[in-house]
Amino acid sequence: MAESDTSRRRFLSIATTAIGGVIGAVLTVPLIRYVFFPVGRRIVSDTADAIDVLDEKALKPGASPTRVEITASGVRNAWGVADDVALGAAWVRKTESGELHALSSVCPHLGCAIDYEPARSVYTCPCHKSAFQIDGKKISGPAKRGLDRLDATVEEGRVKVTWRRFRPDVSEDEKEIES
Amino acid sequence: MKRLLDWLDERSGYRRVVAQALDEDVVGGASFAYVFGSVLTFILLLQFTTGVFLAMYYSPSATDAWASVAYIQDTVTMGWFVRGLHSYGASAMVIVAGLHLLQTAIYGAYKAPRELNWITGVLMLGLILAFALTGYLLPWDQTGYWATKVATGIAGTSPVIGDQLQQVAQAGNEYGNLTLTRFFAIHVFILPALLIGLVVVHIALFRRHGVTPKWGRSKEALDSSTQPFWPDQMFRDIVAMAVVFAILVGVNVYSGGVKLDGPADPASNFDARPEWYFRALFQVLKYFEGAMEHVVALGTPVVVGGVLLGLPFADRGADRNPRGRLPFIAVIAVGATLVGVLTVLSFREDAADERLQKRLTEAHEQSVKARALAKEHGVPPAGGRAVFATEPYYRARNLWAEHCQSCHQGDERKGPEITYGYNSRSWIRDFLKDPSGQRFFGVTEINEMEPVELTGVELDAVVEFVYGQTGADDVNGELAAKGKQLFEDNCTDCHSSFESEEVDISGDPSEWAAPDLRRRGSVDMLASFIRDAGKLPYFGDKNEMPVFDRSKLSENDRYLLAEYLVWLRSAAPEPRDAQAAQTTTR
Ligand code: FES
Numbered sequence: 001m002a003e004s005d006t007s008r009r010r011f012l013s014i015a016t017t018a019i020g021g022v023i024g025a026v027l028t029v030p031l032i033r034y035v036f037f038p039v040g041r042r043i044v045s046d047t048a049d050a051i052d053v054l055d056e057k058a059l060k061p062g063a064s065p066t067r068v069e070i071t072a073s074g075v076r077n078a079w080g081v082a083d084d085v086a087l088g089a090a091w092v093r094k095t096e097s098g099e100l101h102a103l104s105s106v107c108p109h110l111g112c113a114i115d116y117e118p119a120r121s122v123y124t125c126p127c128h129k130s131a132f133q134i135d136g137k138k139i140s141g142p143a144k145r146g147l148d149r150l151d152a153t154v155e156e157g158r159v160k161v162t163w164r165r166f167r168p169d170v171s172e173d174e175k176e177i178e179s
Numbered sequence: 180m181k182r183l184l185d186w187l188d189e190r191s192g193y194r195r196v197v198a199q200a201l202d203e204d205v206v207g208g209a210s211f212a213y214v215f216g217s218v219l220t221f222i223l224l225l226q227f228t229t230g231v232f233l234a235m236y237y238s239p240s241a242t243d244a245w246a247s248v249a250y251i252q253d254t255v256t257m258g259w260f261v262r263g264l265h266s267y268g269a270s271a272m273v274i275v276a277g278l279h280l281l282q283t284a285i286y287g288a289y290k291a292p293r294e295l296n297w298i299t300g301v302l303m304l305g306l307i308l309a310f311a312l313t314g315y316l317l318p319w320d321q322t323g324y325w326a327t328k329v330a331t332g333i334a335g336t337s338p339v340i341g342d343q344l345q346q347v348a349q350a351g352n353e354y355g356n357l358t359l360t361r362f363f364a365i366h367v368f369i370l371p372a373l374l375i376g377l378v379v380v381h382i383a384l385f386r387r388h389g390v391t392p393k394w395g396r397s398k399e400a401l402d403s404s405t406q407p408f409w410p411d412q413m414f415r416d417i418v419a420m421a422v423v424f425a426i427l428v429g430v431n432v433y434s435g436g437v438k439l440d441g442p443a444d445p446a447s448n449f450d451a452r453p454e455w456y457f458r459a460l461f462q463v464l465k466y467f468e469g470a471m472e473h474v475v476a477l478g479t480p481v482v483v484g485g486v487l488l489g490l491p492f493a494d495r496g497a498d499r500n501p502r503g504r505l506p507f508i509a510v511i512a513v514g515a516t517l518v519g520v521l522t523v524l525s526f527r528e529d530a531a532d533e534r535l536q537k538r539l540t541e542a543h544e545q546s547v548k549a550r551a552l553a554k555e556h557g558v559p560p561a562g563g564r565a566v567f568a569t570e571p572y573y574r575a576r577n578l579w580a581e582h583c584q585s586c587h588q589g590d591e592r593k594g595p596e597i598t599y600g601y602n603s604r605s606w607i608r609d610f611l612k613d614p615s616g617q618r619f620f621g622v623t624e625i626n627e628m629e630p631v632e633l634t635g636v637e638l639d640a641v642v643e644f645v646y647g648q649t650g651a652d653d654v655n656g657e658l659a660a661k662g663k664q665l666f667e668d669n670c671t672d673c674h675s676s677f678e679s680e681e682v683d684i685s686g687d688p689s690e691w692a693a694p695d696l697r698r699r700g701s702v703d704m705l706a707s708f709i710r711d712a713g714k715l716p717y718f719g720d721k722n723e724m725p726v727f728d729r730s731k732l733s734e735n736d737r738y739l740l741a742e743y744l745v746w747l748r749s750a751a752p753e754p755r756d757a758q759a760a761q762t763t764t765r
Contacts, residue, residue, distance in 0.1 A: 081557025
């Protein structure tokens, strides 16, 4: 009696644990997939289009850079879609020779927004004091590369900038984000 | 592993805690009659888990709630599964709580000294229903929105404090952002806290008093058959949990997840229906009018709650055998039967109401469309309802429905049928074979055109030629050139010849034989035709279609319509709808 009870209880213990395990697994697997859904997805979309930022005449060759906002329309953000969404900002200028030059305002160190100091003609980051030349080359600070150049063109008298994001805190060679 | 656990036990003494939790005597032996409480605890944990995970993607705002739930339902991996478990889990909770209550009542388990077990249980049943009520609104879909409006409306009819009560419940004068944030906070913070508190008390009381074995067994018989909770009772518990869980998962997978209605639309007519467990109350209200309705709506829950709470104090005899407690058992039985009958009646009445069924079908189609659009285009900042405006040619479709549809679609048409495939090759072919048939000009007085008698390649050629006028980019030029020749030979008695660049429209509109076919079906031609189909080179005085000049349609709207008509040419009938219907069953 006692012995059969012991073996019966051992069986019940094992069966109970096994059933519990199955329930747990049937629940856990979907939940893990659910949590990892956003990984590797463009939950917030941006745009590969060149974005109209300002009148070309506003830029004088050799003058200080101008800060422009990059906004896009039809931007998806998880369930939402909206127009005139700010994607980020850029610094644009014309060089002495009249060439258009645009830099992302995202600091290549850890992503703070960089400022321009006209008195010294340098870009500085308020977060960890990285400093960059007007052409974007790094002068000092923890950033591992210079400022990121953005494509800029002039179409029908309007300056257009193509917005891109790069990997933070890596060298120039590793900064591309493949989509 | 063993050493790690030893280390842990030395510091925390967890083994004693676990042993104490599991080591309990089940007097009279383990039984499936006792599983309900454990199953409820299990479902509760399931609800907590799925609820927390749902909150990961949910946004409680009037503009985002529906969109975020639609996102969970249709876009997030396994989102439909998690949401379905949570929603069906709520139903399971109500059912199992009901069974738990019945089992306890039949066994007379509420008798002294277990009155407090029963009272905390009844209070928890109230909390479960409060969970259901608040959770129903959170998706901000049509059903949740309208049904909850009825519920808070009922609260608003309470004597004296009704108005304040309603404003507190819905947070303000109208349903909006604050209603959702409030319901959300109640649903995910306040109710769980209260419920956990009561569960702890309920289980502690249960541990203190132990199970209530079946009536009529002697103390000796009970003691001699006592079994330990672990594993004897736990095994039965987990088998019951597994059964309930399997049913939940089965129903969820079989139904493709729980339904989600279209976004809440305060401007719509929607038939508010509560969740099934409130159907009995919903039904009972149909039998009362005016002030009585309010009394019943507010009174019924109070009476039911009062009767349940009072039960242990009314039924005080020592005998737990149901036969000795017939009046009390009868109260429970009559109550349960009444709820059952009313629930069935409510569903039966709905099923028999054809107009209601039709409206429900339409509402379902709206929801399928809204979800498909939300998945494809996203929901604009204005909120759920704005998703309909993301449909391609949204404005044109509305203009079409307002100005064109009654004459160009359906059985009471006054002009040729215009729908998907309008001006496609097959449409043109059908037309040429039967221009004065019912589908085309047969419904008008302009029905003099004879069927084209060409066949085979020659017919193909004329079709291609006419098709080419639309400006489509897939025209076979060679075939169309051949068709042009056939056209010149066969059709120019009535239609103007293409030999000259432009058609001469200086003629008399009353003498005009047939419309010129140059650029027929192109955007520019259609916009101009819509403006005035009676001017040359279209139908002249034979025209029957109303003029849509600026007093009816702006230039822009005419072009929108024309572009829509051109789009119809290569569009298949509602492909999105068919697709969405496949991925969702409800
Ligand atoms: S983020 Fe700019 S220096 Fe660190």
